[in-house]
Amino acid sequence: MAVNLSVPLASELKPVSGLELGYAKANIKKADRKDLLVMKLAPEATVAGVFTKNRFCAAPVQICKANLEKTGKDNKPIRALMVNTGNANAGTGESGYKDAVDTSAALAKLLGCEAEQVLPFSTGVILEPLPADKIIAGLPAAIADLKEDNWLNAAEAIMTTDTIPKAASRVIIIDGKTVTITGMCKGSGMIKPNMATMLGFIATDADIPQDVLEVMLKSAVNKSFNCITVDGDTSTNDSLILMATGKVDIGITSTASGNYQTMLHAVTDLAQELSQKIIRDGEGASKFITITVEEGKSEDECRQIAYSVAHSPLVKTAFFASDPNLGRILAAIGYAGIDDLDVEKLNLYLDDVWVAKNGGRNPDYLEEDGQRVMKKNEILVRITLARGNATSTVWTCDLSHDYVSINADYRS
Amino acid sequence: MAVNLSVPLASELKPVSGLELGYAKANIKKADRKDLLVMKLAPEATVAGVFTKNRFCAAPVQICKANLEKTGKDNKPIRALMVNTGNANAGTGESGYKDAVDTSAALAKLLGCEAEQVLPFSTGVILEPLPADKIIAGLPAAIADLKEDNWLNAAEAIMTTDTIPKAASRVIIIDGKTVTITGMCKGSGMIKPNMATMLGFIATDADIPQDVLEVMLKSAVNKSFNCITVDGDTSTNDSLILMATGKVDIGITSTASGNYQTMLHAVTDLAQELSQKIIRDGEGASKFITITVEEGKSEDECRQIAYSVAHSPLVKTAFFASDPNLGRILAAIGYAGIDDLDVEKLNLYLDDVWVAKNGGRNPDYLEEDGQRVMKKNEILVRITLARGNATSTVWTCDLSHDYVSINADYRS
Numbered sequence: 021m022a023v024n025l026s027v028p029l030a031s032e033l034k035p036v037s038g039l040e041l042g043y044a045k046a047n048i049k050k051a052d053r054k055d056l057l058v059m060k061l062a063p064e065a066t067v068a069g070v071f072t073k074n075r076f077c078a079a080p081v082q083i084c085k086a087n088l089e090k091t092g093k094d095n096k097p098i099r100a101l102m103v104n105t106g107n108a109n110a111g112t113g114e115s116g117y118k119d120a121v122d123t124s125a126a127l128a129k130l131l132g133c134e135a136e137q138v139l140p141f142s143t144g145v146i147l148e149p150l151p152a153d154k155i156i157a158g159l160p161a162a163i164a165d166l167k168e169d170n171w172l173n174a175a176e177a178i179m180t181t182d183t184i185p186k187a188a189s190r191v192i193i194i195d196g197k198t199v200t201i202t203g204m205c206k207g208s209g210m211i212k213p214n215m216a217t218m219l220g221f222i223a224t225d226a227d228i229p230q231d232v233l234e235v236m237l238k239s240a241v242n243k244s245f246n247c248i249t250v251d252g253d254t255s256t257n258d259s260l261i262l263m264a265t266g267k268v269d270i271g272i273t274s275t276a277s278g279n280y281q282t283m284l285h286a287v288t289d290l291a292q293e294l295s296q297k298i299i300r301d302g303e304g305a306s307k308f309i310t311i312t313v314e315e316g317k318s319e320d321e322c323r324q325i326a327y328s329v330a331h332s333p334l335v336k337t338a339f340f341a342s343d344p345n346l347g348r349i350l351a352a353i354g355y356a357g358i359d360d361l362d363v364e365k366l367n368l369y370l371d372d373v374w375v376a377k378n379g380g381r382n383p384d385y386l387e388e389d390g391q392r393v394m395k396k397n398e399i400l401v402r403i404t405l406a407r408g409n410a411t412s413t414v415w416t417c418d419l420s421h422d423y424v425s426i427n428a429d430y431r432s
Numbered sequence: 433m434a435v436n437l438s439v440p441l442a443s444e445l446k447p448v449s450g451l452e453l454g455y456a457k458a459n460i461k462k463a464d465r466k467d468l469l470v471m472k473l474a475p476e477a478t479v480a481g482v483f484t485k486n487r488f489c490a491a492p493v494q495i496c497k498a499n500l501e502k503t504g505k506d507n508k509p510i511r512a513l514m515v516n517t518g519n520a521n522a523g524t525g526e527s528g529y530k531d532a533v534d535t536s537a538a539l540a541k542l543l544g545c546e547a548e549q550v551l552p553f554s555t556g557v558i559l560e561p562l563p564a565d566k567i568i569a570g571l572p573a574a575i576a577d578l579k580e581d582n583w584l585n586a587a588e589a590i591m592t593t594d595t596i597p598k599a600a601s602r603v604i605i606i607d608g609k610t611v612t613i614t615g616m617c618k619g620s621g622m623i624k625p626n627m628a629t630m631l632g633f634i635a636t637d638a639d640i641p642q643d644v645l646e647v648m649l650k651s652a653v654n655k656s657f658n659c660i661t662v663d664g665d666t667s668t669n670d671s672l673i674l675m676a677t678g679k680v681d682i683g684i685t686s687t688a689s690g691n692y693q694t695m696l697h698a699v700t701d702l703a704q705e706l707s708q709k710i711i712r713d714g715e716g717a718s719k720f721i722t723i724t725v726e727e728g729k730s731e732d733e734c735r736q737i738a739y740s741v742a743h744s745p746l747v748k749t750a751f752f753a754s755d756p757n758l759g760r761i762l763a764a765i766g767y768a769g770i771d772d773l774d775v776e777k778l779n780l781y782l783d784d785v786w787v788a789k790n791g792g793r794n795p796d797y798l799e800e801d802g803q804r805v806m807k808k809n810e811i812l813v814r815i816t817l818a819r820g821n822a823t824s825t826v827w828t829c830d831l832s833h834d835y836v837s838i839n840a841d842y843r844s
Contacts, residue, residue, distance in 0.1 A: 075773045076766030076791070111762040113776075113792020146759020147793050209746065251745040253760075254767035333663040333745070333831075334621065334839055341840030347558020348665075350523045354488030355666035361487045364525075379488070380525020381559050419745075424833050427746055428753030 022184050023308040023397050023417065025300040033171035034189040034200045036223040038062035038265025042165030043177035046158025048151055049106030049144060054177035056155060058162040059101040059221070060131065064266040067091065067098040067139070068233040070241050072258035078110035079120040079150075080140040081257060087136050091230070099137040101261065102127050102159075103178050103219065105206075109142040109150040110256035119152040126156040130163055143180055143206065143219055143257050175204040178219055181426055182208050186297040190290050194270045194279050199226045201286055205260075205294045209303040209427060211250035220245060220260040220294060226283060228264035228272050235275050236284050237262040244291035247323075248415045250302040251423070252331040262287065299415045304422030307339050311401045312413045321358055322412035325403065328356035336419030339399070344390030346375050353403060365406035371399060434596050435720040435809050435829070437712040445583035446601040446612045448635040450474035450677025454577030455589035458570025460563055461518030461556060466589035468567060470574040471513040471633070472543065476678040479503065479510040479551070480645040482653050484670035490522035491532040491562075492552040493669060499548050503642070511549040513673065514539050514571075515590050515631065517618075521554040521562040522668035531564040538568040542575055555592055555618065555631055555669050587616040590631055593838055594620050598709040602702050606682045606691050611638045613698055617672075617706045621662055621715040621839060632657060632672040632706060638695060640676040640684050647687050648696050649674040656703035659735075660827045662714040663835070664743040674699065711827045716834030719751050723813045724825045733770055734824035737815065740768035748831030751811070756802030758787050765815060777818035783811060 039061055046056040061067070069088050071081050091098050102123065109116045120142070125135040142150065165173075175185035187204035203222030228236065237260070245260055270279045300308050311329050316322035329335055332352040338345040349368060353361075368376035373389045376382060393399060451473055458468040473479070481500050483493050503510050514535065521528045532554070537547040554562065577585075587597035599616035615634030640648065649672070657672055682691045712720050723741050728734035741747055744764040750757040761780060765773075780788035785801040788794060805811060 074763060074766035075768075075770065075775050076762045108759070111759045111788065111792055113790065116792065145757065146763055147788070148759070149793070253744050253746045253763060256759075256763050256766060332665050333835070334665045337836055337839035340836065343840065345557065345559075347520070347523045347560070347668075350488045351486060351558055351665065351668050354486035354668060356487075358487065363487050376523060376559070378525065380523055380528065381561070419836060421833055421836050423745070424749055424752065424831060424836055427749035428755065 022301040023305055025184050025297055027184055028172065028187050030172040032189060033187050034191055034202050035168035036200050036202050036265060037168065037225045037267040038065055039223045039263060040166040040168050041170040041174040042162045042167065043173050044158040044161035044165065046104070046154050048104055048154050054173065055105045056158045056162050057103040057174050057177040058127065058159065058166065060166055061099055061263060062265045062267070063097055063099065065097060066228060066230040066233050066264045066266065067261060068230065068237040069259060069261045070237055072255055074254050074256045076111055076256045078108055078142060078257045079112060079116040080109055080142045081259060082117065083120050083124065084139045084141070084259060087139055090136055096134065096137055098139055099133040100127055100131055101139045101141065101221070103141040104155050105143050105178060105180050107142055107144040107148055107150050108146045108257050111147040112149060116150060119150040123152050123155045127159055130159055139261070141219055141259055143178070146256055171202055171204060178204065178206040180206060181303055182206050182301055184301050186294060186301065188290060188293050190286050192282070192286050194282055197268050197270060199224060199268050199270060201290050203290050203294050205298060207298045208301045209250055211248060211253070211298060211302065219257070221263070222261070222287065222290060223263040223265065225265050225267040226272065227266040227269045228283070232272055232275055232280065233262055233264055236287060239284055240288040240291045243288050244295040247413060248295045248299050249327060249330045250299065250417060296415055299417050302417035303426045304420040305417035306397065306420055307418040308398045309339060309401060309416050309418065310413060311416065312411065313403045313405065314411045315405045315407055316410040316412070317408040319410045319412050322410050323414065325353055325356040325358065326412055326414035328352045329401065330414050330416035333419055339394065339418035340420045342394040344387060344394045346370065346390060349401065350376060361405070367404045369402040434713040435717055437596050437709055439596055440584065440599050442584040444601060445599050446603055446614050447580035448612050448614050448677060449580065449637045449679040450477055451635045451675060452578040452580050453582040453586040454574045454579065455585050456570040456573035456577065458516070458566050460516055460566050466585065467517045468570045468574050469515040469586050469589040470539065470571065470578065472578055473511055473675060474677045474679070475509055475511070477509060478640060478642040478645050478676045478678065479673060480642065480649040481671060481673045482649055484667055486666050486668045488523055488668045490520055490554060490669045491524060491528040492521055492554045493671060494529065495532050495536065496551045496553070496671060499551055502548055508546065508549055510551055511545040512539055512543055513551045513553065513633070515553040516567050517555050517590060517592050519554055519556040519560055519562050520558045520669050523559040524561060528562060531562040535564050535567045539571055542571055551673070553631055553671055555590070558668055583614055583616060590616065590618040592618060593715055594618050594713055596713050598706060598713065600702060600705050602698050604694070604698050606694055609680050609682055611636060611680050611682060613702050615702050615706050617710060619710045620713045631669070633675070634673070634699065634702060635675040635677065636699070637677050637679040638684065639678040639681045640695070644684060644687055644692065645674055645676055648699060651696055652700040652703045655700050656707040659825060660707045660711050661739060661742050662711065662829060708827055711829050714829035715838045716832040717829035718809065718832055719830040720810045721751060721813060721828050721830065722825060723828065724823065725815045725817065726823045727817045727819060728822040728824070729820040731822045731824050734822050735826065737765055737768045737770065738824055738826035740764045741813065742826050742828035745831055751806070751830035752832045754806040756799060756806045758782065758802060761813065762788060773817070779816045781814040
């Protein structure tokens with residue numbers, strides 16, 4: 021029951037020259053399911069990544085970080101990415117690390133590069149051994165399927181509890197040249213990214229140096245994937261990758277280059293759309309909720325309050341019920357941990373309805389106005405603090421019976 | 433569907449000499465419901481309280497804090513406590529404050545004391561005006577009902593979404609004298625106390641000076657009400673009160689007095705039982721879960737990890753499903769915010785089953801062993817960090833369909 025989200029048309033997803041995608045059905049956890057994806061990059065491509073801050077980061081995340089570090093130093097460009105669903109290869113210790121290395125090496129051998137030039141990604145159940153043999157056996161079929169015009173199949177191949185494949189494109193003209201940016205992501209539960217979300221891949225055919233790409237990715241992620249939450253559970257496998265295949269030269273050599281801001285804007289815009297798709301397809305989601313905290317002393321405190329509201333099970337169940345039990349929002353603001361917050365200056369708005377004024381119920385607030393907004397499936401919660409000029413926005417969804425069902429049944 | 437929790441027998445709840453309790457049905461939110469409680473104290477009684485740290489603390493909480501501060505300074509002993517359910521009088525601004533003062537003054541007048549000698553408590557919906565007139569109209573009936581042997585009715589009168597009244601007693605012999613301690617509490621949702629829980633009242637007939645009582649309460653609460661969570665939502669109205677009516681002199685004049693530790697132990701023991709009753713009756717709870725984190729550098733970091741596990745919706749739904757999807761526990765440990773945590777030294781046990789060893793799946797762990805424990809309705813999760821000697825324990829419950837139903841329907 022995703023919120024205002026539909027399967028993209030294959031024709032809407034623009035191929036990115038220099039990146040081919042191919043999938044296989046490798047029977048990793050379930051039969052007859054697209055569960056293995058290979059992406060092959062042009063030799064001149066640059067790649068940047070951000071990863072989970074969970075201390076239990078998965079074996080593939082550790083390898084991705086190491087290989088991306090090497091790629092800058094040793095001039096060994098990343099040539100391929102490999103994604104399996106059905107198993108997260110997290111909490112698997114030394115044998116899990118070896119499995120990730122072995123599968124990377126198998127793909128490298130088939131593509132004629134080195135294992136360090138492969139980035140592996142896994143998503144699925146934690147604490148279970150990775151079936152490396154099934155992945156290795158599935159690689160030839162994925163390679164045989166490689167083509168640039170294959171994003172929709174790819175987006176399907178990385179889904180787990182997602183109900184809808186998530187991908188989108190932007191085509192922009194810079195200095196008369198056509199630049200394409202296409203991205204996809206997966207994730208609907210265990211979503212409270214801390215640096216990136218479960219799995220996201222964005223590619224452009226623009227030529228962007230490695231160091232510039234890294235800055236661009238961090239900047240984009242802080243306005244997109246780092247602003248969403250389904251359940252507050254930060255995954256062990258969160259990874260977001262930005263690839264630039266170098267086919268279109270738009271003269272970006274540093275963040276000071278004239279076209280940097282244009283590209284950053286387009287990448288951020290696409291990253292926001294992708295990250296919001298994760299919330300729209302959040303486990304059990306029936307509402308898409310935007311929480312904006314304004315007039316804070318710092319962005320951090322605004323975000324802290326926004327997340328406190330976004331994570332409150334009581335707030336989330338009230339949204340599910342379309343019940344304007346809005347005192348729950350005040351309670352969540354109050355326990356957000358801002359010790360010097362002066363609640364008597366605080367205002368709360370629900371879309372156009374002024375609910376709380378100076379910390380108490382707005383005398384003009386009518387229950388039926390709150391009820392009217394709560395019945396919508398896209399809602400803006402706006403909180404003003406009267407402490408400063410900082411602002412932060414977080415996107416989240418409600419907490420429904422389906423969330424409990426999905427997570428009580430996930431492995432069965 | 434409370435977990436191993438039943439209605440106490442009235443005869444189990446021992447009267448505390450010097451404290452009378454009386455209830456009324458004041459029609460505050462629903463008809464024919466015990467919803468107003470008055471407690472009358474002997475003039476020589478001392479009272480200590482701890483209250484929510486939520487910045488949106490309710491009007492009655494503000495008044496309680498102020499009156500308790502005065503009682504020490506101005507030698508104006510607290511003479512009565514008043515509790516209403518059905519309305520939290522929180523987020524109600526100036527008019528809410530006036531309502532709390534007016535109802536306190538009405539009770540003071542009826543009992544022949546001053547308004548500052550009354551402590552008011554409210555629990556229920558936030559952001560709705562307190563029906564002060566109904567409370568004032570109900571007071572004479574509550575006063576007419578005042579008696580020492582009335583704890584079970586009192587425990588019923590403070591219930592909201594609780595399914596079972598929560599109260600217990602301890603009788604101890606100190607220096608040949610019989611000392612009684614009886615307490616009650618309410619709460620099952622919006623439970624993640626920060627200083628105290630929703631509402632709790634503990635009384636003893638021992639003679640304990642005000643300043644000593646305050647230290648005793650803080651010490652007891654840190655081992656009981658500050659170690660529980662249902663949903664991570666810290667209420668606007670959390671209050672825990674410890675009263676000593678002064679009828680039995682056991683020679684306590686300071687925390688160094690010989691019998692202080694004996695009394696502290698008994699009060700803490702009772703506070704633990706009461707706080708655990710809240711978890712056993714947690715909204716929708718079907719399991720009672722103890723999370724102990726051992727071998728930490730500090731109690732704070734142990735508690736931080738325990739709460740991270742206790743609040744994870746994914747961990748809680750796995751417990752609800754009796755599904756040993758225990759990687760979710762590792763993920764929650766990993767994102768608890770302990771940046772230098774070495775996960776390769778970490779162990780995880782479920783009751784007697786060693787699940788994760790040195791950060792990965794224990795090679796000897798069998799799914800059926802995890803399954804066996806997960807099917808129980810009382811489960812111990814034990815985590816060892818190999819970083820130091822500190823330990824902390826948190827009690828929580830699972831996240832079930834009933835939690836969603838209860839909170840989606842609470843106001844209707």
